[in-house]
Amino acid sequence: MLPAIEVQQVRKCYGALCALTDIDLTIYSGEFFALLGPNGAGKTTLISIIAGLALADSGLVKVMGFDVIRQYQQSRRNLGVVPQELVYDPFFSVREILKIQSGYYGISDNDAWIDEILERLDLASKADANMRALSGGMKRRVLVAQALVHKPPVIILDEPTAGVDVELRQTLWAFIRQLNRDGHTIILTTHYLEEAETLCNRVAVLKAGKLIALDTTNNLVGKMTDGNVLRLKLDPDVVPPGLQALQISHAHGVAELRIENFEQVETIIAAMRAARIHIVEMQLQQPDLEDVFVHLLSNHRKDDA
Amino acid sequence: MTGFLTLFFKELLRFWKVSFQTVVAPMVSTLLYLLIFYHILEERIEIYPGVAYTLFLIPGLVMMAVIQNAFANSSSSVIQSKISGNIVFILLSPLSYRAIFCAYVLASIVRGLLVGLGVYLVTLIFFEAPLQLPIWALLFVILGSAMLGALGLIAGIWSDKFDQLAAFQNFIILPLTFLSGVFYTVHSLPMGWQYLSHLNPFFYMIDGFRYGFLGVSDISPYISLLVVTLCLAVLSTLAIYMLKSGYKLRT
Ligand SMILES: Nc1ncnc2c1ncn2[C@@H]1O[C@H](COP(=O)(O)OP(=O)(O)OP(=O)(O)O)[C@@H](O)[C@H]1O
């Protein structure tokens, strides 16, 4: 597989605060990749360095094999970035902006593609509106459109769905998925972890400038063996002594038991029957990326201490 | 090439869309200067033999308008983009540093030329002021506005806030303009000030342009041409270096 993004030993400090320390990361062509982490973890800083908006203190970064400093023109041609901040040029209309943006990449006749992007992002009716006259969510969609005008092989979206309504979030992801199927490499950051879980094949988690996890989404979620939780409403509301070892919590009439495998459910039901406890409601909770995320961050906190 | 042309046209559109502020207003204010000085001084001063004061003043004021507007164009564009954040679209693009530089400076030249031409045409309604050597005049307008366009780019990149840009304008551009002989010939100054004036690059711009306008000047136009060209080269090198190093643009 061809690397789309190579990040080697990248370090970036602002005075005493290091936003990134010795990051090594390779993202392959065709991947749908999520970059996760809490506020201030360094996601935007890493994206800025890849995009050339910020300069790393040390290390090497390549986009489609082109060094972002020495071959900046080629690397930028291969990259489309949706910035996290809602920035826009108040002098122009949506269409004008997209034409200007195409021109920066040397594309003079781009109307067909611009129309398609506008259509796909549900902006067609706003094509001739001034940027100032758009709502926040619309402005963000224009940012997405701007990143796509030159059909870059690598697309990075820094929280593209912040402030975008549910319906459009679906449309946006359908479009981005389509682009991924067409061969574009997609990298996104988001604080909606279910988005990352359903869309991305691989995930990196940053915390305080360090890469604390990097794996396929399936592996990460699969490793959470202690993540399966059985939630029970019981009558009478007591957990038999034999099952106390599995209990995670028991409050507000809900008992939570940790199970390692699904056969255990049988044992639990049998134990309840033997103790003459009636199961009113039963719910199996499986681990999701959010659990993995919380788990990783809290473990990492322990490591630090 | 397309990238450069796009940025250039965008910069033209940017000031053209607000041409009342960027072209008409400077024309009006220059004209006010002219009328005021005309009423106060016309009868009393004759700077070059046979040249009325107004005739001496017109090229100075035209060049002043050119200088100020060329500077304003690139500097305000850069600082606005920086503050609103939309400069990222230029920084993300594959435009070469030289292309970015040329687009901003060329747009400054166009605005300088437009305002200069506008001011000149309006003065023609009130005064008889034929251009003696148009090629020289045009040459100095272009070089002068290029120089100020480059300086504006530097000032815009250097400033973090509008106040800082205003300070640049008030403490550097304005004094250099007023002390460059817009309103008087430096030969009328005491010796010490004359020497100082000759250290002011703006003096050569104004004097060279005045040569093109009147056919007479304080010093040889070739010297002025040399000085202005050298200054332009130095400022351009600095501006391109700033773009390339990412100074205050790429954190
Ligand atoms: N220009 C800057 N000057 C000083 N510190 C900075 C600068 N940019 C970022 N930082 C710091 O670097 C750290 C990482 O910031 P970054 O924006 O990369 O976080 P993030 O992971 O994108 O967070 P969020 O989820 O909130 O967007 C933060 O502590 C931030 O305060």
Ligand SMILES: [Mg+2]
């Ligand atoms: Mg961020």
